[in-house]
Amino acid sequence: MLDKTSPSLPRGMRYENQLAMIEGMSLADIAREYPTPFYCYSQSAIEQKMQACLKAFEPTGAKVHFAVKANSNINLLRLMAKAGLGADIVSGGELTRACTAGIAPADVIFxxxxxxxxxxxxxxxxxxxxxxxxxxxxxxxxxxxxxxxxxxxxxxxxxxxxxxxxxxxxxxxxxxxxxxxxxxxxxxxxxxxxxxxxxxxxxxxxxxxxxxxxxxxxxxxxxxxxxxxxxxxxxxxxxxxxxxxxxxxxxxxxxxxxxxxxxxxxxxxxxxxxxxxxxxxxxGRSLIAEAGILVSSVVSTKQSSPNNFVLLDAGMNDLLRPSLYQAHHPLLAASLSTSARPETFDVVGPICESTDCFHKNYPMLRPNTGDLMFFTVVGAYCSVLSSSYNSRTLIPELLVNGENVRVIRKAWTIDEQLKLEE
Ligand SMILES: Cc1ncc(COP(=O)(O)O)c(C=O)c1O
CATH class of the missing domain: 3.20.20.10 (Alanine racemase)
Structure with missing residues (x-):
């Protein structure tokens, strides 16, 4: 599902004048309005994948159900409901989400x-x-x-x-x-x-x-x-x-x-x-994974012999799969540069755990503080696994449709977390 004209970018994304674009928006413009880190999905990538799926399985007569556990955001479930998908759920909470999104209970598998x-x-x-x-x-x-x-x-x-x-x-x-x-x-x-x-x-x-x-x-x-x-x-x-x-x-x-x-x-x-x-x-995964990215900023680089580190503002609490399953999520720069030579870095987050590491010896250009980077293929089993560990903000989710950017899950700040504990 990678875009053939730009092998490392998922569908719905491209570089235009050296800037990474998701649908009609540059990540740089989005990040000016929404502080990093945040999840961001391409609506057209989701819709295209659902249509490709329904078309491919039509001759089998199979009924397709979306496995809600992969990404349970109600706004994304509404897209699934609109396309006529049923739901596969594993909890009462997922059932509430599926029904609220407009999926008929009769089309739900528990x-x-x-x-x-x-x-x-x-x-x-x-x-x-x-x-x-x-x-x-x-x-x-x-x-x-x-x-x-x-x-x-x-x-x-x-x-x-x-x-x-x-x-x-x-x-x-x-x-x-x-x-x-x-x-x-x-x-x-x-x-x-x-x-x-x-x-x-x-x-x-x-x-x-x-x-x-x-x-x-x-x-x-x-x-x-x-x-x-x-x-x-x-x-x-x-x-x-x-x-x-x-x-x-x-x-x-x-x-x-x-x-x-x-x-x-x-x-x-x-x-x-x-x-x-x-x-x-x-x-689950195959319907939604490629439609999502996680946008993060570089906090700093760090030299700690023999390793070079890139320290990001996203951590394992935001993207757990690398620590949980040694999963690989490609990391790309939001702004292309050809001037420097690639070096290798360990890319890590701010969490006080050694497993808070996204990549080891990852070849990339040396970034500067504040540079925008993004992980790809994070639409499935990523935002749903995120947490506020280390009393961090639970990061927001955005949905891009053309030039329209919508917050589909608000950030959950420390003040809001504290309210629940009083
Ligand atoms: C019972 C069941 N059905 C469906 C799925 C969805 O799997 P996938 O996201 O790999 O398509 C899962 C996830 O592991 C599952 O446990």
């Missing part, structure tokens, strides 16, 4: 390994369309609540296909012994249990094998396993008509590795050609 009774009750009051059940214990719990409320709910069983998704160990979810899903050795007994429960209608099977997956192979393996179980279960008389394939498609974090929607769609179409089932997808 995932999550430890849904509480309160959350389940809330979801049933709202009329959530599907519950992805993670254990036999949960089947009983859901049934008891549904019975008490006098409703019958639709569910699918999330199975652990026991494949290695080939991704970072912290975002793989389908290895044997994982906390996620029902072990397939228990699948039969889960379905037999479900058949005895009057308030749960088990409609199908679900999988989610991990995130940032850049090869079709693990998908192909897990789909084959799902089809094998589907056939066995149908032969035993279980009425199964839904398969939820989860999410996980990888995006390009600068190394050129990612999965194309069209390639995955082809795999799905070929695999399910002879089966009468409705397909569902729960996509």
């Amino acid at each position: 995932s999550g390994v430890a849904k509480t009774d309160n959350e389940l009750e809330y979801a049933m009051h709202k009329g959530v369309g599907q519950y992805n059940v993670e254990s036999i214990e949960e089947l009983h719990r859901i049934n008891t609540i549904a019975q008490r409320l006098g409703v019958v709910i639709d569910a699918v069983l999330r199975v652990n296909p026991e494949v290695d998704a080939g991704t970072h160990q912290h975002i793989t979810t389908a290895k044997k012994g994982s906390k996620f899903g029902i072990a397939y050795s228990q699948l039969d007994s889960a379905l037999q249990t479900a058949a005895t429960l009057s308030s749960i209608n088990v409609r199908g099977l679900a999988m989610h094998i991990g995130s940032q997956i850049t090869s079709l192979e693990p998908y192909s393996q897990s789909i084959q396993r799902m089809l094998h179980w589907l056939e066995q279960l149908q032969a035993k008389g279980f009425a199964i008509d839904r398969i939820d394939l989860g999410g996980g498609l990888g995006v390009d974090y600068g190394n050129g590795e990612y999965l194309e929607y069209s390639d995955y769609a082809e795999l799905i179409q070929a695999s399910f050609a002879n089966y009468q089932v409705d397909i569902q997808l729960e996509l």
Whole structure:
């Protein structure tokens, strides 16, 4: 999804007269009005990606749900709702967000390994369309609540296909012994249990094998396993008509590795050609990651032999993925310069933790204090993971549409934080 005319810039961005632009605005102009650090999204990049996604999966008949956990800003969810996407949620809070954004509860999938009774009750009051059940214990719990409320709910069983998704160990979810899903050795007994429960209608099977997956192979393996179980279960008389394939498609974090929607769609179409089932997808990262940047200013450089440091005003509390998953987010200058020779720097933030490091030995031109820089591909799993650690301001989020810049999440200042503690 990188722009071919400027290989290091995501779609929706370009350099114009040496200045980085997001849609019709230069970052320099935006930063004159909004102090750094801040998240900034391109509305057209989000809309284009959603349309590309819907187009690619149309031949499969799959219903696309946005995994709200990737970025739950209500204004971005409204864009998803407008495009007709459903929502995949993992908490009562995400359900409130999805509904407030205008996504119909019937188009909501409730995932999550430890849904509480309160959350389940809330979801049933709202009329959530599907519950992805993670254990036999949960089947009983859901049934008891549904019975008490006098409703019958639709569910699918999330199975652990026991494949290695080939991704970072912290975002793989389908290895044997994982906390996620029902072990397939228990699948039969889960379905037999479900058949005895009057308030749960088990409609199908679900999988989610991990995130940032850049090869079709693990998908192909897990789909084959799902089809094998589907056939066995149908032969035993279980009425199964839904398969939820989860999410996980990888995006390009600068190394050129990612999965194309069209390639995955082809795999799905070929695999399910002879089966009468409705397909569902729960996509997060691939829909939103590339549309976001994090703009930060250089506080200073620092020489501390043998290392050169660039100290930024953004820290791990604003962008946690590098410390949490050793994630790589390319860092670029908001103003291009060709005069200097690249050096290598460790790029770090101000937080009192050694893990507050975004890049080691990163080749870049020596910046000056006050220079604007920006991290790319931060639209997913970034602002949602940000915090006010070290009593810092929770940074704002901006949405750019052409030349219009809108604050879509205000900064949460120290004064506002203190009010909650009095
Ligand atoms: C159950 C479930 N579905 C969907 C997703 C979305 O995954 P991704 O953002 O990689 O598409 C996740 C995230 O890990 C998840 O846990």
